[in-house]
Amino acid sequence: MTTLTRYRTGLVYGVAAYVIWGLLPLYWGAMGKTKAFEIISHRAVWSLLVCFIALAFRKEFRSAFKALKNPRTLALLALTSGLLSANWAIYIWSVTVNRVVEASLGYYITPLVNVAFGVFMLREKMRPLQWAAVSVAAIGVAALTFDFGHLPWIAIGLAVSWGLYSVIKKSLPVTALQGLTVETLIAMFPTLTYLSMLQVSGDAAFGNSLWLSLGLAGAGIMTVAPLLFFNGSTVRLPLSVVGLLQYITPTIMFIIGVTVNGEAMPLARWIGFFAIWVALICLGSDLWKSGRASNQGIAQS
Template sequence: MPIYWRALDRASAYEILAHRAIWSLLACLLFLTYQKQLRETFALIKNRRTFSLLALTSLLLSLNWGIYIWSVSVDRVVEAALGYYITPLVAVTFGVGVLKEHLRKYQLISVILATIGVVILTVAYGRLPWIAIGLAVSWGSYSLIKKHLNAGALQTLSIETLVAIIPNATYLIYLLSKNEAEFGQDVGFSLALVSAGLFTVVPLLMFNAATTRLPLTITGLLQYITPTIMFLVGIFVFNEELKVSKLLGFVFIWSALAFLGTDLVKSSRSANQGRN
């Protein structure tokens, strides 16, 4: 995805975000129609509690998407990768602070290591890595709320993008009225912006299909693939600088994730043994 967003850098991050949301909604509606899930989706909209929660997750999702797209436009893909690396650790922290869950030994070690890593990176950057923190907190909060919703990912994404349709459409209409929109300037680039919907929804459907076929441990570990690709793209494709001090911070983050992955495997095995 970083390479795709970089290819669209003729447009501003805000215009790309608006197109991503609008065309994702259209893609969701097409897939919902094909899967005959429109009735269930409308039922979610009619449920006041569910719709209120999805309005909140819509805001968090827009914030997450916006930070991510902007990070690519300002050459901070490695910092964005850090955000998605620490997202599972933020989820663990939320579990303790909000859901009153108890940390297991490996989880505690991972949180300590991650905290050290973030401190090292803060010193290395000379500032808080706010892009990483913004991505991790927005996605962690988004995931926390979604845990309380009994609905499919495609259905909820369609409602979230529907909630955001008014501000996004208004912004695009404003750009078009001022002749400042990149959309419509040429066919190829316009189609690339429209394709943002498919690039968002298709991976979601593929991941959901994988979760029904793969063990929990595998799907849990799959979440580290995206930030790893982002990290490698940032370093080797976009030639972003990685000083030794920053690399040291990432080593602590990766060590934390290793402990978290080990905890996931151990807890999954214990659960399976309990069933047997």
């Protein structure tokens, strides 16, 4: 495979991953009045099944479950399992209550939260464009707080949970697929207990309709497929390009929230989002410049 072909393949994988993630609000919204926690529970159960199939196909079963033998790795995966569950819960709940625009804000500010985590947790030094991005983003969040009448908790919850999840996962000796397998496996006891209670009480949506049941079961594919596409892109593309592609997801979510769901966008909210977009342009420029500098350094070495 030539370098150009490899790059184009990585680009296709990356765009596919972020487009699927961006369209997920439409998928969860199609579940109708199904309880958010039932959707989350089915997402975990069917994701685990798809993960098992993917691991078997890739012959990674043994390496995936080596993590269970290491107490430190297992403890950290239990923590990331909780963070992932919290992220899924906030995200799917935001869709069920028609607050997709605020959820999109969460994924817009996640890169900025990652910069903050790098400074406070990893003692990294911020570059000038990063300082500019964080400062402008703070103005945007202030404008949105004024508009909402409170802090945008959905956005903050999504950004912080995903940011912490990403920071911890970077330190673990597992692939994204292996990690997701163990994380969903850890969550199985409470998940299956909750779904069993719903079935016994007759409150479960699963089984009431063929299409709804297929939709809930399909949550596994909708979760694992973009993850595999994402993995395929990260091994073929520079991180600077992957970092820029990530803005596809919240942009699609924002468009869905405004056009499909008809969510209100008063002036103060537009100002807040505009400030966030300016901040992301600053951050994207910094990412692109640092990525090019790294690539030049590698080429010269």
